[in-house]
Amino acid sequence: MKVLRAAGRVAVPWRNGGGVTRGVAAHPEGAGTADFAWRVSLADVAEDGPFSGFPGVDRILTVVEGAGMDLTVDGRRRLVDERFVPQHFPGDAPTDCRLLAGPVVNFNVMYRRGRPAPTVAVVRGALRVAGPALIVALDAPAHAGAVHLDPYDAVLTGEGTTEVRAEGHTAVVTLPLR
Numbered sequence: 015m016k017v018l019r020a021a022g023r024v025a026v027p028w029r030n031g032g033g034v035t036r037g038v039a040a041h042p043e044g045a046g047t048a049d050f051a052w053r054v055s056l057a058d059v060a061e062d063g064p065f066s067g068f069p070g071v072d073r074i075l076t077v078v079e080g081a082g083m084d085l086t087v088d089g090r091r092r093l094v095d096e097r098f099v100p101q102h103f104p105g106d107a108p109t110d111c112r113l114l115a116g117p118v119v120n121f122n123v124m125y126r127r128g129r130p131a132p133t134v135a136v137v138r139g140a141l142r143v144a145g146p147a148l149i150v151a152l153d154a155p156a157h158a159g160a161v162h163l164d165p166y167d168a169v170l171t172g173e174g175t176t177e178v179r180a181e182g183h184t185a186v187v188t189l190p191l192r
Contacts (some may be wrong), residue, residue, distance in 0.1 A: 015159065015169050015170065015172065015177045017055075017161055017167070017168075017169055018084060018167065019142060019166040020165070020166035020168075022026055023036035023037065023056075024037075024135055025058070025116065026093075027178050028057075028066055028158045029047075029066045030063065030065075031051055032059070032060075032063040033055045033057055033058050033060055033061070033065070034057070034058050034061045035058075035122070036055060036056045036057075037054075038054040038056060038099040038168050039056045039148055039168065040052065040053040040054070041167045042152060048165050049113070050126070051126055051129055051190070052124065052125040052129075052189065053123075053124045053125075054121075054123050054148055054185075054187060055121075055122045056119060056129070057120045059080075059083070059111060059120060060117045061113070061117075062090070062110075064110050064111070066109070067105065067109075067167060068105035068106055069105075070098065071104075071124050071126060071127065072102065072103070072104055072107060072125055072127050073102070073103055073104070073105040073122060074101070074122070074124075075094070075100070075120050075121070075190060076098060076101065076120065076185065077097050077098075077099075077119075078098065078117030078120065078121050078153065078183070079098070079117075079119035079153075080097075080113070080114075080115070080116060080117055081095065081115035081116065081118070081192075082094050082095035082097070082115075082118060083095075083111050083113055084111075084112040084113075085103075085110065085111055085112075086108060087103045087107050087108075088089075088104065088107035089169055093110050097114065097183075098152070098183045099136070099180070100152070102136075104127075113144065121134075121152065121185055123187055125190075128145075130179055131190070132187050132190060133188045134185060134186070134187050135162045135185070136183050136184070136185055137178070137180055137183070137186055138182065138183055139180060140177070140180075141177075141186075142175050142176070142177055143158075143178050143186055144173065144174075144188075145172050145173065145174055145176060146170070146171055147176070147186055147187075147189060148168055148169070148171075148187075148188055149168060149169055149171065149176065149178055149184060149185070149187075149188055150166075150167060150168040150185040151164060151166065151184050152183040152185055153165060153182040154181040154182025154183070155181050155182050156178065156179060156181060156182070156184045157177075157179040158171070158176050158177075158178055158180060159175065159176050159177055170189075
């Protein structure tokens with residue numbers, strides 16, 4: 015297991031200047047926005063405006079803080095007003111955001127189209143997770159095996175099984191290794 019503490023993440027401005035993102039994990043490790051197979055991050059959205067486009071990439075976005083967003087994705091309205099519900103949409107579709115009631119924090123999983131796709135589930139309570147997976151505590155502490163996770167801390171697991179105990183909402187992202 016590899017522990018990824020929230021305190022060590024650096025806020026990076028979006029390409030379009032509308033917010034900041036903090037990378038949680040990527041494959042291959044250390045890959046940038048141009049060469050990842052998959053990428054997981056937390057984004058602070060502070061104002062209305064367009065999302066950056068990522069050609070050939072699909073997104074799974076989950077609002078984890080705030081009232082949500084009214085998105086227009088490729089000309090279609092999509093109300094994202096419920097926390098902890100993953101939303102799938104193309105990362106290269108023109109996407110515009112209107113915040114419903116102030117800033118939000120989004121949990122983002124992006125992956126290259128045409129490759130094996132990660133899955134995202136937000137869970138509570140106890141469960142066994144078969145790896146490889148990324149486990150991220152969201153709104154309350156969690157445990158992954160013997161590792162204590164404070165909110166936004168993460169664990170990248172290997173091929174085995176990991177016992178997860180979530181006091182609140184915890185994201186479980188199953189990860190393809192290629």
